[in-house]
Amino acid sequence: MRLPAFTAPDTPAARAARDLAAEYHSPSLLNHVTRSWLWAEAFAAVEGRTGYDRELVYVSAMLHDIGIVTAFDNHTLAYEDAGGHVGVALTAGAGWPQARRTRVHEVIVRHNWPSVDPAMDVEGYLLEIATALDISGARADVLPEPFMREVLAAYPRLALGAEFTACVTDQAERKPDTSARRLVDGGVARKLRENPLEGLGGSGVES
Template identity: 30%
Template sequence: MKSDNIAGVRIPDGTMAREVTQLIRDCESELLFQHSVRVYFWAALLGERKGLTFDVELLYIAAMFHDIGLTSTYGSSQLRFEVDGANAARDYLRVQGIAAADIERIWLAIALHTTPGIPEHLHPEIALLQAGAGMDVVGRGYDMLTREQREAVTSAYPRGEDFKQGMIEAFYQGMKHRPQSTYGTFNDDVLAYKDPSFQRGDFCGLILRAPWSS
């Protein structure tokens, strides 16, 4: 595991961080693993930029687990992939004897990382995980970091030749067997992009078909 200083941020080098790194490397594709590490760096850098106080190790663990729900391990799950990742992190942290409040914070960070409008109002680790993921996937906060910071992180943990299409494909493979789990999130955009036959959920239709007389 690379533990050198990258753009002023270090990957935690404690036993728990090393174990989680190996666990995620063993079950995720190279694309998802590199993405998860970059998410940590973007999150930590944005946290420093905003002057936030956060637990570096917990943020790293949240970043490592945040997309594990997209892997084949969860190929039969009908939960939102974010919840699968949150549950996996919770189970691991419970075994490590981590405080319940910290576990809840990381569960929420992972479960809410694709839910806009809420994480930024919660604990820094929750807000920063979403910020880091948004930075890596859609470039949200891109101009808040310097070119030197961006280049340092992507040089150490490259995006590859076509990360954009690769990430869309990873989302699709992780969600195509549970399309109903994308309702109410922007994840349904992925299924609509990849599958022309996909039918989005319709909230107005649900209201109109409700078993009330008016």
């Protein structure tokens, strides 16, 4: 398993999602969403999953945390719900039918579920386990270590721990009935600090 084997979908929605993420995310968050897509694809490969919607996974990964960005922060909705609506708007502009636009919202929302049944939503499952790896270090022993090192060298973690902790803590304080509160109470700051990915050479130095 090597990094060049994974290429982003070359579609209007995928390109627009990447452009939006690059415009509004910090370098740390942009690397996080990119790694999340790569981890999702890698988990699919390791588990032998085929036939899933790769474009949907990519668009959802690129936009899954955009709801914590100031420009898209909703004062009442959970950040994943707000991000899902950004995904709906973007894919509507790309010509996706309504049912598939609904799917991008579902996948983004479900990335923050404690778990997703792949029999119900394989794309949601892949994004959930991918983001859990990047934030909490869950299933860090499943993917090949050389591949993880390669991804982290290309897309280092930079200041993800401090940035994500600050953003989610702010969300939890302002919107205590949302999943952000569960993440904070569940020790997301500690999980980020203790994530085994931090020891694989992926910290980098943010300029």
